[in-house]
Amino acid sequence: MRAPGLGRAAAAVLAAEGLVLLVFAAIEVAGLGAGDAASMPTAVALIVLTAIGAVALLAFAGGARVGRSWARSGGVVFQILAVVLALAALTLQPIPWAFVAGVGLPGILGFVLLIASARREGEQPRSE
Template sequence: MRTRGATRTATVVLVLEAIGTVALAAWQVVALTSGDTESVVSAVALIVLTIVGAAALAAFAAATWRELSWGRSGGIVAQLLILAIALGATTGAYAHPLIGAALAVPGVVGLAALILAVRRAARTRADEEDARDADRR
């Protein structure tokens, strides 16, 4: 299986986001163990959800690399969620534009790469269907 540039870029972005999410979970564990949380139950639930998110990003990366449509679809949803978080980081009560930008840049790059990968997959599928139709005639 030969991957193209957009697919490779999308996969790399998703892998890096998964690694970043694992690092965030580790940071949350450190905060929990150092007593820097008000609610242990909420902190544990947040850690579990963060790990689930990291696993989903890793699964989307693997599926995107294998050129499976569900990986690209899930990756697009993840990028849109990341962009929503970036917007919140720049406009919330504790707004910090640099953090928002740091989140938005990989989100935009990943979204663009995934959309290009989807378009290429659609063209490839159409070409394969045309070839099959020609063989049947």
Template sequence: MRPSGPAIAAAIVLAFEAIALGVVCLFELLALGAGQASSDIGGIALIVLTLLAAVALGAFSWGTLRRASWARSGGVFFQVLGVALGLASLTIEPKVWLFTLAVGGTALIGLVLLISATRLDGASDPRLRRGEDPRDEV
């Protein structure tokens, strides 16, 4: 069965976020090479964690297209973190509205799309229909 429209859009948002984190990882790597990190070990740890998050978002994007529930739930987790980060950035002076909108806004859009995809995929899943046994359809 094909993925729904919201699932495709959510996968695109997750893929863009994975690419953005990959770019951030490159910037961190360049900063480490230029000696701008306060600690080499801390810089390496930050690069590894950023790269892991980028790979995870890429996997969630791919899994969302495959209608995997683990991918949607993992994507929702990352989107909630993004919304929290966007809201937390409002406490910093001076406010960086571009960052707030880029991170928080994208995460909010991704969250809405993932929830919509989950509702549509759940409605079309015969295992989730009440009062019916999915083994009867075989």
């Protein structure tokens, strides 16, 4: 079963976020190779955790695309974390507006789309 248009839009946001995280992981790997890391174990751990987050987002995107509730649930958690991270960045001086917008706006959009998709799917009669 394919998800409705809202589910596909939510999946697109999740996939875009996952791909961006993969790019950040690749940038960190390049920095590691250039010797920019102050602590090698910390840098490797950060790269691994970033890659795990990216793979999770891509898995949630695939699940949301076919209407799986576990994917929407995981996606909602990631979107809440993104919004919280963006709000926390507002406490920094000077405020990194590009980061706040780049993380917060997709987080809000993804959250709204995932919730709307779940509501829309919940309204449809189930076929068993």
